[in-house]
Amino acid sequence: MSQQAMPAPEHRLSAVRGRLLWLRHDPFLDDPGTALAEEEDGLILMAGGKIQDVGSHAALVSRLPPGTPVDHHSGKLIVPGFIDLHVHYSQVGIIGAAGHRLLDWLGQTTFPAEMAFVDPAHARAVAAFFCDQLIRHGTTTALVFTTVHPHATDALFEAAMARSMRMVAGKVMMDRNAPASLLDTARMAHDDSLALIDRWDGMGRLHYAITPRFAPTSTPEQLEAAGALRKRFPHLHVHTHLAETLDETAWVRSLFPDRACYLDVYDHYGLVGPRSVFAHGIHLDEGEFRRLFESGAAVAHCPTSNLFLGSGIFRLAAARARNRPVQVGLGTDVGAGTSLSMLATAGEAYKVAQLAGHLLSPAEALYLATLGPARALGLDDRIGRLAPGHDADFVVLNPAATPLLAMRCQQAGSSADLLSALFTLGDDRAIAATYVAGSRMAPS
Structure with a gap:
């Protein structure tokens, strides 16, 4: 209801x-x-x-x-109120769709689900259901992937505004390595995003996030367009994926051979800085952690998704090392994540931390679900x-x-x-x- x-x-x-x-x-x-x-x-x-x-x-x-x-x-x-630092509203209908690792899962499960959002009525219905489910699970703010369709972002912002929710979201930018019906172009991504920024950013409690899906699905030209938006609107958020699996990381190296590492791809295009949130960050080295810290960027830790897809174990203690603590918050990452509940997600974060040798205290778990993601979003003066x-x-x-x-x-x-x-x-x-x-x- x-x-x-x-x-x-x-x-x-x-x-x-x-x-x-x-x-x-x-x-x-x-x-x-x-x-x-x-x-x-x-x-x-x-x-x-x-x-x-x-x-x-x-x-x-x-x-x-x-x-x-x-x-x-x-x-x-x-x-x-709980703050979900990484979730896909378009994937709520495929939660629990098992059987694949990340790259196969995208092609066989995720992209087909997102194709349905070409229908504005479908987008509005799912957006309303998604916002209601967030509230049911105690989540009052979320950083959300929509789809490549601009009206899907409109639908989410409309649903959030009707419920007075604080919401951060943006249109997915994706111009290669995906089905043709889900591709835009560098120019389309820039212009569609600009129109959405003008329409929604700062309206009520809404914030816009520049949202390239991840480096493999954006050409250098599109990442340059995303960087141009960030340069023009430095207050905006950036939301994308980073180092979720080893296969993905190797793919990025082959696509961007001139860049030093996965994070450097985003950094080269001006997308690493305050209010930049990178989902997963499982396979990061010390240099990447240090760059995230120095830039003020953050990682969304998504334990249920990482376990469900077999992507790896996030090294929370390493990320939050006292000499250069990277800002971290919890994300459900539905639909690869298996619950919209931040309580359940924190419970899985405890287990993942144990596997990595860190005993997650109850206060730390509460931080990852509340104050941590608020700081990651640069909204800790409000939530x-x-x-x-x-x-x-x-x-x-x-x-x-x-x-x-x-x-x-x-x-x-x-x-x-x-x-x-x-x-x-x-x-x-x-x-x-x-x-x-x-x-x-x-x-x-």
Whole structure:
């Protein structure tokens, strides 16, 4: 069913009461034990889609005028809205389509699904379903691939705006090594993207991302056109794929023999910098990690997709090394990813980190799902925390959503342990409510 906000008057004060948990700082770089900020009986004051104040109920209740609506979430945990740093809305219908590694999967599964988006009605229907599913799973902001069709980007932005969501997306740029019906040209990609930027960037809570699919499907001329857009609009995001598989990386070397490495292809065309997000980054060397750090670019870690396609193990600890910490956030990467749930995705990130020799703390998992992707997007002044002035985007988690989760959470001796249980056992069933710009979203 469609998700619709239950709106309050634009400047009317409202409040949410419950157990609050968010991050003070980056737990990868500072003490994870002190990273979590908590209010056992907390209150969030909201107006105009923004958080006005956050604190204990005892300290803030006197500020509520008589008759102020207060949503009570006793026994629940309220955390910042989840931020999905890499997902394909056009692929939501092929989630779980098994049987291939990346390059075969693209040709046999992904491209056929994306061809259907030539139909604007299909694009609108999938975009509405996708946004509703994000909200159902507690995700309030996402960085999204659309398709090569400009109207598919229109459809996503229209659906996000109708739900007051903060959304970052862009038209896919792809002019080679794909089916003819999905190809544009360097000029078309530039001009279509420019028209979409003019139409949507900065509208409501929408942001445009320059989106070459990945280096093998863009000619040098198209990457040059993408770089020209980034130079003209330096505030825009860049969203693409990087070093997901060894076969792909070898293919890039053969296509761009003059470039030093995969990342250098994008760097050569001016696409590496702040608000540049590269999905996967599994097969990166130290020089590439250092360049990402120095440029302010980020990696979207997509553990369920990497496992599902057998692409490899992302070295999270290496990426976030204290001497040059690359910004990292979690991405579901649906449809290769197997869930839109950031709880489930964080649970898989824990396992992948274990395989790579790093014990992912609950605070670090929360960082990867909230503050980390907010910083990667350059939006941490607006999302990723429970803080005055931030968007009133947050999710209410139910520790008793299933009998097994309830039994486990009853044993939790701390907030960190409670988070650990939710990230290990939780999924969309644990989402009691999602608030977007201060409005509680509910089925119509």
